[in-house]
Amino acid sequence: MLRIWGRSNSVNVQKALWCCEEMNLPYERVDAGGSYGVVNTQQYRNLNPNGLVPTIEDDGFVLYESNAIVRYLVARHAAGTLWPEDLNIRAEADKWMDWQNTTFWPTFRPLFWNLVRTPPDQRDADAMEESRLKTAEILGYLDAHLKNRAYIVGEALTMGDIPMGCAIWRWMGLPIERADLPNVQRWYDNLSNRPAYKKVVMLPLT
Template sequence: MLKIWGRTTSINVQKVLWCCVELNLGFDRVDAGGKFGVNTTPEYLAMNPNGLVPTIQDDGFILWESHAIVRYLSRKHGRGTLWPDDEKACADADRWMEWYSTTLWNNLRPVFWNLVRVEPDKRDMKLVEESRRKMADNLKMVESGLAGRPYLAGAAFTMGDIPMGVALHRWFLLPIERPGYPRLAAYYDRIKQRPGFAQHCAAPLS
């Protein structure tokens, strides 16, 4: 059975858990990272020298990096669903996953970290506001990208919607000013109806 190391409050672990529900995959999960430790042990570092979560083991195959894991599981178990048969739709989904990593997360992380995990008197509110503005500009691209389609890669939910879904959960729950993006709000409403999101990603921010 698939084994996953990672704490459930990690945004990166949540992507993998949600993916597993979409694919109807059973798994065993081990709490790791944060208050649970484990990720600094020699045994864990032998699997993942970064010392981060998640890490998976699938029939003896070890893999880390959340998007690599989502792609691997989608390609192996979700051809025609999370991994679209149409090559262009598949590339479109993959493009949004890359964009999340290279652009969106860089601006979301400082906002989330300061407002959720840093004590109020130690928060860098200048950085929060700068990052919030940048993320608002980033999401204008998503608003445009959703024109005429319910999901990022077209008519169907794909692997590309998983990173965006967990990011938007934070965007809409954080106590910040947000521009009115109606397509984005409707998209987030659709995302919230996914059982895997509801089960693993919809908790209050922590």
């Protein structure tokens, strides 16, 4: 059976879990990372020398990097649905996946990290405000893109929704002032109605 290494509150682990839940694919999850440790053991480093989560083992095949894991899982099990067969549509989905990892998350991370993982007296207020403003600005790009779409590349959920879907739960859940982004809100509402998203993504922010 597919094994997923990683704590369930990790944004990157949730990408893999959400995929599996959407596809009804059986998996075993092993707690690792954060307070669970494990990632510094030799056994884990042999699988993933970065010491980060998630890592998957699928019938002897080992893979890390959350977005690569999402692509692998959906290409293998959900061709034509989560894995768009049309090359242009798939490339568009790919683009938003990469945008989450390389643009959105580095912009949003200071706000998230300070508010969720840092004691109040040690928070960097300037970094938080800069991160909040810049995140709102770039979410405007996603908002414009979603104007005529229910999901990231059309009317149905694809892999393109998975990384940003995991990330937007965090943006929506923080006790902050949020810019008015009606299309992002509508998309987020669509995600929130999905049982798989409720089960593995909509967890307390810790």
